[in-house]
Amino acid sequence: MSTTTPTRSGSRAGWFDRLGAFTVRRRRLVLVVAVIGVVVAAVVGGGVFSRLSSGGFDDPGSESARAADQLLETFDAAPSDIVLIARSVDGASVDTAEVAAAGAALAQRLAGQGDVRDVTSYWATGAAAMRSTDGTLALVTARLTETGDAAQERAGELAEELSGFTDDGVLEVRVSGSPVIFAEVGSTIEKDLVRAESIAVPVTMLLLLLVFGTLVAAGLPAIIGAVAVLGSFLALWTITQFTDVSVFAINLVTALGIGLGIDYALFMVTRFREELARGRTPDEAVIRTVRTAGRTVVYSGITVAISLSALLVFPQFFLRSFAYAGIATVVLAVIAAVVVLPAALSTLGTKVDRFRVLRSTTEVRDDGFWFRLSHAVMRRPWPVLVGGVALLVALGLPFFNVAFGQTDDRVLPASAQAAQAGEWLRTEFDSRESDPLTVVAATSTVSPGTVGSYAAQLSEVGGVARVDSVNGSYVVGALVADAGPAAARFVAESGTGTWLSVVTDVEPYSAEGRELVEDLRAIPSPLGETLVGGSAATFADSQTAMGERLPWAIGIIAIATFVLLFLFTGSVVLPLKALVLNTLSLSAMFGAMVWIFQEGHLSQWLGGFTVTGELDTAMPILMFCIAFGLSMDYEVFLLSRIKEEYDRTGDNAAAVALGMQRTGRLITSAAALLAIVFIAFATSGVTIIKMMGVGVALAVLVDATLIRGLMVPAFMRVMGDANWWAPAWLKRLHDRFGISEGDADEDDVRDLRDDTVVVG
Known part of the structure; x- marks a missing residue:
């Protein structure tokens, strides 16, 4: 042819x-x-x-991103990758013997994972921020040794493994954390x-x-x-x-x-x-x-x-x-x-x-x-x-x-495990405690008097509930709690550099959150170069x-x-x-x-x-x-x-x-x-x-x-x-x-x- x-x-x-x-x-x-x-x-x-x-919503060259990098590199501190929210099935207090034993076993099970580190639980620390307002839920947190996409994949596996009811039927568990959400x-x-x-x-x-x-x-x-x-x-x-x-x-x-x-x-x-x-x-x-x-x-x-x-x-x-x-x-x-x-x-x-299945025409009219x-x-x-x-x-x-x-997790269906975990965190816990701003001075020489003066100034900013530092905790310019053993985390092992945790009473992803970040950054720092990070700062940047x-x-x-x-x-x-x-x-x-x-x-x-x-x-x-x-x-x-x-x-x-x-x-x-x-x-x-x-x-x-x-x-x-x-x-x-x-x-x-x- x-x-x-x-x-x-x-x-x-x-x-x-x-x-x-x-x-x-x-x-x-x-x-x-x-x-x-x-x-x-x-x-x-x-x-x-x-x-x-996953993610990609943040500016990688911003001040908040640099603050997060310095916080991790200098102080080995970072937000938790894995957050377990454990609720007592019968509504009992998390402080009862049976629930405490089940919670300790849950934390031990998480710590037994080879790629998990820094496991912390309410039952080990007694920290008020890790206990719900009604006393029926508590937190177990951890970080993954993996980063990036590998961390997301592993977080998804852990969420599937740990969510649901514990073997003894005492606790119902939901799993949150950024890698879990995006997995x-x-x-x-x-x-x-x-x-x-x-x-x-x-x-x-x-x-x-x-x-x-x-x-x-x-x-x-x-x-x-x-x-x-x-x-x-x-x-x-x-x-x-x-x-x-x-x-x-x-x-x-x-x-x-x-x-x-x-x-x-x-x-x-x-x-x-x-x-x-x-x-x-x-x-x-x-x-x-x-x-x-x-x-x-x-x-x-x-x-x-x-x-x-x-x-x-x-x-x-x-x-x-x-x-x-x-x-x-x-x-x-x-x-x-x-x-x-x-x-x-x-x-x-x-x-x-x-x-042909239907009548059609190619006539040009x-x-x-x-x-x-x-x-x-x-x-x-x-x-x-x-x-x-x-x-x-x-x-x-x-x-x-x-x-x-x-x-955040609310882009998922309400039936999703991570969405339910996020809802528990927002409604049952004091979210101000779990999502603070961070002020990082990674290269400063740590002077207790200077750090205390700066922390006091920060605590006077509108929207700040408390500032935790190596010197202790400050509220409205006054020292309200002396430094305890946990304050050691605010100083690098080298002895050079410090950071402060700024607990706020505003929603991080809001206009008020942006304004608070701007106010904190406007305060002259006696510690040399300081970087403000955290969720509100990330959002603002x-x-x-x-x-x-x-x-x-x-x-x-x-x-x-x-x-x-x-x-x-x-x-x-x-x-x-x-x-x-x-x-x-x-x-x-x-x-x-x-x-x-x-x-x-x-x-x-x-x-x-x-x-x-x-x-x-x-x-x-x-x-x-x-x-x-x-x-x-x-x-x-x-x-x-x-x-x-x-x-x-x-x-x-x-x-x-x-x-x-x-x-x-x-x-x-x-x-x-x-x-x-x-x-x-x-x-x-x-x-x-x-x-x-x-x-x-x-x-x-x-x-x-x-x-x-x-x-x-x-x-x-x-x-x-x-x-x-x-x-x-x-x-x-x-x-x-x-x-x-x-x-x-x-x-x-x-x-x-x-x-x-x-x-x-």
């Missing part, structure tokens, strides 16, 4: 023509390489889950991924059948989505060889891989079927598809990658991980769509429409629902524009009540780091997006419009974050997550970058077709109507598919993943309907031909360097047809 395929693209055809010709000419090679790559990605990339890290988060996310995929894949397949009507055409986008996901797993596995990657980022890989892979393939397959319907041969249709839809897919992918790359300016590896994962996923989705998919389309040819809708909007653009802005502002109003916090870098992230997104859209359209008005409307479209997402997840509305419909009255500060930043990139993705698809029609006709209103007609159905279908993938993550047991799923799905749907369907045509009608304005010098720049989807003229088509050979 013979087919015709271009050997070269002709003098007028550009890079995308050559790419299209290559995928046609080397289709077998492309498909074989793709299959091999997918197999390798599945085998090797599947191991990425065991290499992902449970990681295992929960793995289970959630399976559930989300089991929901998203069948539903998206059904929608693809509704769009295409045939099994073959509908199956291609699903295959491309799978290629993007598996390839991204391999890319992420490679990245973990060089830096930490957060376990949370794996959710973005799955959502973007499936969503964008399907979206891009949807545009490519639709354009290919349109070209076949126009009478082109399969090879010509592939080249035209790559030249038009493929070009737009590439630049759409660039807009998403730009938005995600802005996360790299933040020091927290939680945020940076989403940049690594997102950029890798976008790149692979684009490559799969413009290289692998065209090779598959060239191989299938007209068989792309085989196995210049009138239809979206054409009529755009004309209706453009007849009364001002009411649509003003009404749309008012609605989006109203939806975003709850965000003015936002309160920021930081992720993290907020500061994100606040300082947020303008840079926004600037990167705004400038890069403006430049890209200018190169695409030759206008300075349309990029500004896109930036304003896309940002406005996200107001609904931000309002929903506060109304649902901070205030708790609809929580019973979303799995009954724990409402803390706060949002993790990193989440609005993360979701802005993701949702903004996806919004610009659809902006590029729409503007490319409008620009194509405007260049052809010079009629702004007609170009808007035809551009809407050609892309409206595809954009809404793509948005629905992407929203389904993200909303599937609303079933997650981890609250911040649930938040990302709900928020991004809402943003995508609002953008594809209210923004693209109503506000864009209204704005472009109001502006008229001014939409396409740019200063003369920028016009000349665009003429030289500009990019657009564009249709090939007849000379180009003849060049491509003439430039073919017969291959067998």
Whole structure:
């Protein structure tokens, strides 16, 4: 059997023509390489889950991080990795003989683990801070010899082994500690991924059948989505060889891989079927598809990658991980769509429409629902524009009540063991005692008088309940307890350096906590360089780091997006419009974050997550970058077709109507598919993943309907031909360097047809 395929693209055809010709000419090679790559990605990339890290919410270069490092290196002091909360089953006091014996046995069992050190229990020390306020619970704490991911894995094993009832039935035990919490988060996310995929894949397949009507055409986008996901797993596995990657980022890989892979393939397959319907041969249709839809897919992918790359300016590896994962996923989705998919389309040819199960059409119509809708909007653009802005502002109003916090065990389901342990710690114990601030002077010469004077000053700061030091304990400037044997921990073995424990009466992850840290740092230290650490300080430093870098992230997104859209359209008005409307479209997402997840509305419909009255500060930043990139993705698809029609006709209103007609159905279908993938993550047991799923799905749907369907045509009608304005010098720049989807003229088509050979 013979087919015709271009050997070269002709003098007028550009890079995308050559790419299209290559995928046609080397289709077998492309498909074989793709299959091999997918197999390798599945085998090797599947191991990425065991290499992902927990946490990453802190600034590693901050004062609080340095304080923690010095505390560990100089004084061998650190927060406990393992915290056992033991409750007497019959409600008896932990001081009774039977409960005390069971508690001592529990502590001994923990101490018997080879990789556990510094085991301390209430029954050994009698410390009041380790006994609950009602006397029925007590603590056993320990540190692990392992660090990092190994500590997390081991903590998960110990939690599984020790939680539940003791063998004698006297105590019920729950296990907490940062490594324990994130070990449970990681295992929960793995289970959630399976559930989300089991929901998203069948539903998206059904929608693809509704769009295409045939099994073959509908199956291609699903295959491309799978290629993007598996390839991204391999890319992420490679990245973990060089830096930490957060376990949370794996959710973005799955959502973007499936969503964008399907979206891009949807545009490519639709354009290919349109070209076949126009009478082109399969090879010509592939080249035209790559030249038009493929070009737009590439630049759409660039807009998403730009938005995600802005996360790299933040020091927290939680945020940076989403940049690594997102950029890798976008790149692979684009490559799969413009290289692998065209090779598959060239191989299938007209068989792309085989196995029809639903009636569908590839007829290219210049009138239809979206054409009529755009004309209706453009007849009364001002009411649509003003009404749309008012609605989006109203939806975003709850965000003015936002309160920021930081992720802890409450991101887990209330039924999770670690979440129950955390609840016991918060409600049954004096949390001020178990989570103090630390003031570290690692290089000072220890002078009792100087240390005492400084501790007294610190204890007078509002929000400080007590300061413990090598001299003793201070309250409101007065020494209330002399130093005991435990005070030796405040001095290094070398005799140089000291640290102080500052017990507070404020919530660490709060505005009051931040203010207290600032007040403590403002007090001149007589001990030389001092560093303030602890949970409140970590939170304060993290907020500061994100606040300082947020303008840079926004600037990167705004400038890069403006430049890209200018190169695409030759206008300075349309990029500004896109930036304003896309940002406005996200107001609904931000309002929903506060109304649902901070205030708790609809929580019973979303799995009954724990409402803390706060949002993790990193989440609005993360979701802005993701949702903004996806919004610009659809902006590029729409503007490319409008620009194509405007260049052809010079009629702004007609170009808007035809551009809407050609892309409206595809954009809404793509948005629905992407929203389904993200909303599937609303079933997650981890609250911040649930938040990302709900928020991004809402943003995508609002953008594809209210923004693209109503506000864009209204704005472009109001502006008229001014939409396409740019200063003369920028016009000349665009003429030289500009990019657009564009249709090939007849000379180009003849060049491509003439430039073919017969291959067998």
